[in-house]
Amino acid sequence: MNDYLQREPNLARARMLKIGAWVVTVLVLALVALMREFKFELPGGRQLDFLPPVHAALNSLAALFLVLAVVMIKRGKVIAHQRFINSAMVCSALFLLCYVAYHFTTPETKFGGTGAIKVVYLILLISHIVLAAVSLPFILLTYIYAYTNQFAAHRKMAKWVFPVWLYVAVTGPICYLMLRPYY
Helix, strand or coil, X not given: CCHHHHCCCCXXXXXXXXXXXXXXXXXXXXXXXXXXXXXXXXHHHCCCCCHHHHHHHHHHHHHHHHHHHHHHHHCCCHHHHXXXXXXXXXXXXXXXXXXXXXXXXXXCCCCCCCCHHHHHHHHHHHHHHHHHHHHHHHHHHHHHHHHCCCHHHHHHHHHHHHHHHHHHHHHHHHHHHHHHHXX
């Protein structure tokens, strides 16, 4: 059952993947910073205005897969855990691609609420954005630790990466639902 724990760590592969994780992080953060400054028109007047509910669905699925991954690993079902984590990673990657495409081609939607609800929205949105940016390299590193058989490091990092990633995956759809009347 715990045969996977006996595998030798692949430190050479881990070093290369860590460099890749930091490169991806820098590129993603640069794209996110640039998408507010540049807007591109799609050919034929096409629009990507259908994507916000897709973003919410992908984040919701990522959250579900994260919870299921933790349940599976606590039950000792490593393969199921891997599949759910892989599914969460795919959902998050697809979300990121759709999110960047949407924001490079569509004007920003402003929240129209006022008073306390606006404060709640802004707290959720700002914490969501900051934690998404900060957690990205650590999500990738946690994944790399497992992939390269560094399970002690994986477990240690996953204990704090999981709740942050889950928070980001849950607050994304909440922010979408709060912003939905203003699209």
